[in-house]
Amino acid sequence: MTRQNASNADQIEYWNGKAGENWAAQADRLDAMLSPYIDIVLSAAQIASGQRVLDVGCGSGALSRAALAAGAGHVTGVDVSGPMLALARKRAEGRSDAEFIQADASVWQADGKFDRLISRFGVMFFADPQAAFANLRAQIAPDGRLAFVCWQPLSRNDWAVEPLKAALSLTDEAPTRPEPGAPGPFAFEDADRTVGLLSGAGWKDATAASWTGKMRLPGDTVDEAAAFAVRMGPAARLIAEKELDSDKVFQVVRSALAAKADTDGHVRLDAAVWIVTAQA
Numbered sequence: 001m002t003r004q005n006a007s008n009a010d011q012i013e014y015w016n017g018k019a020g021e022n023w024a025a026q027a028d029r030l031d032a033m034l035s036p037y038i039d040i041v042l043s044a045a046q047i048a049s050g051q052r053v054l055d056v057g058c059g060s061g062a063l064s065r066a067a068l069a070a071g072a073g074h075v076t077g078v079d080v081s082g083p084m085l086a087l088a089r090k091r092a093e094g095r096s097d098a099e100f101i102q103a104d105a106s107v108w109q110a111d112g113k114f115d116r117l118i119s120r121f122g123v124m125f126f127a128d129p130q131a132a133f134a135n136l137r138a139q140i141a142p143d144g145r146l147a148f149v150c151w152q153p154l155s156r157n158d159w160a161v162e163p164l165k166a167a168l169s170l171t172d173e174a175p176t177r178p179e180p181g182a183p184g185p186f187a188f189e190d191a192d193r194t195v196g197l198l199s200g201a202g203w204k205d206a207t208a209a210s211w212t213g214k215m216r217l218p219g220d221t222v223d224e225a226a227a228f229a230v231r232m233g234p235a236a237r238l239i240a241e242k243e244l245d246s247d248k249v250f251q252v253v254r255s256a257l258a259a260k261a262d263t264d265g266h267v268r269l270d271a272a273v274w275i276v277t278a279q280a
């Protein structure tokens with residue numbers, strides 16, 4: 001790791017531990033599930049041919065490679081996770097137009113300026129998001145643009161609620177509720193706050209547009225979708241936190257998802273994201 005902000009230590013440990021390893025191991029499935037958001041980010045980013053693009057919290061690099069396919073001249077992916085970056089580098093082997101750097105994006109400084117900052121669910125983990133966005137703005141050219149997607153509140157995201165509700169039926173203990181805005185997948189659920197953070201960090205014309213739709217859980221069967229939901233996401237966090245029996249959780253999650261499955265066996269559930277854009 002080149003530079004890091006000490007207050008991001010918990011997240012850095014998290015993304016270098018089991019979570020990062022799981023994300024790398026499940027990358028193909030995750031990329032299939034999250035593929036709709038690639039076009040959404042790229043269309044909001046308005047990348048012109050040959051531009052230099054920064055992908056923040058790039059993970060295994062799916063969005064970075066898509067940006068190149070969309071005409072970017074060069075992409076730099078920055079992420080704290082060793083396991084996910086290893087996969088990103090492997091997937092981009094032999095390319096001279098992509099590089100992946102292990103660094104805390106909240107304090108990392110580039111050698112030159114980028115034309116675009118993009119991210120697919122990679123900017124919600126900073127302990128001090130306003131300072132992080134100010135640092136990131138300093139890496140972007142004066143006429144540059146930012147576009148990222150982040151989750152709307154948990155309650156609007158059935159893909160997360162349904163497995164979580166099922167898992168919660170196995171414990172009397174309430175799940176630990178993070179403080180509103182605390183680093184995590186739903187840190188930017190409040191669009192007004194996110195826009196305020198960006199404006200406070202010096203970004204201009206910050207906006208958040210709502211996107212809602214169905215998201216298909218990975219797998220061709222309910223069993224596969226349930227196995228995925230038990231391994232990744234909020235239900236997996238609950239299993240770890242409460243030390244629940246994952247086989248029992250699998251059974252209740254499978255029943256819950258079976259009730260929601262389409263006739264083709266696929267599980268498509270409501271998802272809601274903010275599409276956030278701003279000018280440097």
Ligand SMILES: C[S@@+](CC[C@H](N)C(=O)[O-])C[C@H]1O[C@@H](n2cnc3c(N)ncnc32)[C@H](O)[C@@H]1O
Nearest residue numbers: 015057058059079080081104105120121122125
């Ligand atoms: C939900 S994952 C999304 C990964 C990827 N963008 C994707 O769509 O597949 C969040 C990513 O943010 C990264 N991340 C968390 N905190 C970070 C930080 N301070 N600097 C850079 N990356 C960070 C994690 O390591 C992880 O790869």
